[in-house]
Amino acid sequence: MMFETVRGTTSQLRLYRVKSSLNMTERNPRRGCPFKLPALAVVLSLAVIRVAAQTKSGPVSEPVKNGDPVYAELAKAPKKAAARRNPLATDPEAVAAGEKLFASHCAECHGELAQGGKKAPSLVAAEVQHASPGSLFWLLTNGVVRRGMPVWSKLPEPQRWQLVSFIKSLAPVPASTQGGDQSPHP
Amino acid sequence: MRHVFTQRGTEYQSKTFARALIFVLLLWAATLLGPSLQAQESPYIVTYDHYLEEPGSLEVEYFSTFGTQRGGNDFHAFWAEFEYGATAWWTTEVYLDGQTTFNDSTIFTGFRWENRFRILQREHFINPVLYIEYEQISGADKILKEIEGHDIEESNADPNSLARQEHNHEIETKLLLSKTFNGWNIAENTIATKNVTGGNPWEFGYAIGASRPLALKARAKRCSLCPENFVAGVELYGDLGDRHSFGLHETSHYLAPVIAWNLPSDWTLRLSSGFGLNDNSHRLLLRWGVSREFSGFGSAMARLFGARQ
DSSP: OHHHHHHHHHHHHHHHHHHHHHHHHHHOGGGGSTTHHHHHHHHHHHHHHHHHHHHSSSOSSSOOOTTOHHHHHHTTSOHHHHTOOOTTTTOTTHHHHHHHHHHHHTHHHHOTTSSOOSSSOOSSSHHHHTSOHHHHHHHHHHOBGGGTBOOOTTSOHHHHHHHHHHHHHSOOOOGGGTTSSOOOOO | OHHHHHHHHHHHHHHHHHHHHHHHHHHHHHHHTSOOOOOOOOOOSSOOOSOOOOTTOEEEEEEEEEEOOTTSOOEEEEEEEEEEEEETTEEEEEEEEEEEETTSOEEEEEEEEEEEEEOOSSOOSSEEEEEEEEEEEETTOOOOSSOOBSOOGGGGOSOHHHHTTOEEEEEEEEEEEEEEETTEEEEEEEEEEEETTTTOOOEEEEEEEEEEESOSSOOSSOOSSOGGGEEEEEEEEEEEEESSSBSSTTOOEEEEEEEEEEOTTSEEEEEEEEEEOSTTSOSEEEEEEEEEEETTHHHHHHHHTTOOO
């Protein structure tokens, strides 16, 4: 008798649980499993990441080479912008400060030694080293958004000039060895 | 019977929140394994400027808002953001929201999926960015990241048990306009939101921000307390009613000094204290946040999914 009572109570409890869960689902259909939707959003985002990573300009594995269209962007700088002089050209700290900024913001894509990487071209290439400081500053400011280089106008103007000072301090290397592990130093 | 039902509902809510928390922590842990990048972040918490996330980088952020509440309990709302630079012109972001209302409960309040698209390729006098967001949040959401329609203090006074019964599916659009000149960034956001669950009208809001680094030149040495690592500014934001009653009637507005500290150790800290400008506003919205940017996240994911090496 006691056993039956307990069994009966257990069954009622189970029945109640089922009813409760049904009730919850009926009252708030989205509460059936609310965790599914955030998970779905994250899965979608990961899919986006994958697509974006695979559809970036150029194959993932090959370094950006000389003659890359990104270099051609330098020539698009307006004459007035290209003619601008680096106001920090004589600042003894500019190169060192630029090096620090480069390590923070640029090395990830252009390589620690500015030798170029999978995503961005070499900055020791002749195309860059022969470009005027004004052209480099203009390109830094405007980016090459279609080809993956963001605009860097969020860095204050003096910091962009410090970056230009650092880039111009790198010695150009022969075209045939670019994209490798060569040192940019003189 | 009713008591048992409520208890089971509370257990269910707690489990959901715990799962969401574990999920966030796992994502956070995963990102810690990747390389980091020193951030140069703006101090804004509500306003957006026109700068997007660098391509392939993931920024993980946590924000808190403590709000005072007249006619109810004060609250602490919090959210996690995962912001990814899909390309140089497209940033996508997922938010997970929650809140604690003092003397009430802690609940998960929903998620948001945000996308920002840069319209123009180069820098111009004013730089527009399109913002589109889908939100699935409950009526208990109090992060007050965007204020639109007639989002006044009184509407946040309901207890969580009641407020969370309201489910909103919203499409939020913004036009972000921004310019940086002589170190100053000026940004203006126009907000239009539509709750697609009911016949609600379009609701409107705004956010305006101005900020500047404390120093424009970088020092040659790595330092934490250098003035160029601090960006200070001010935000003004509020709502503008809806399609049927556009204007300032029954709207709330806030003025918030903001500051960001970009640490060389790749972390950014933000602090903002928003003061309500009229009787419909919370008296104080004290916000703080911490974020870290991880470069190369996209490449790592591509490798994980089997992209060519």
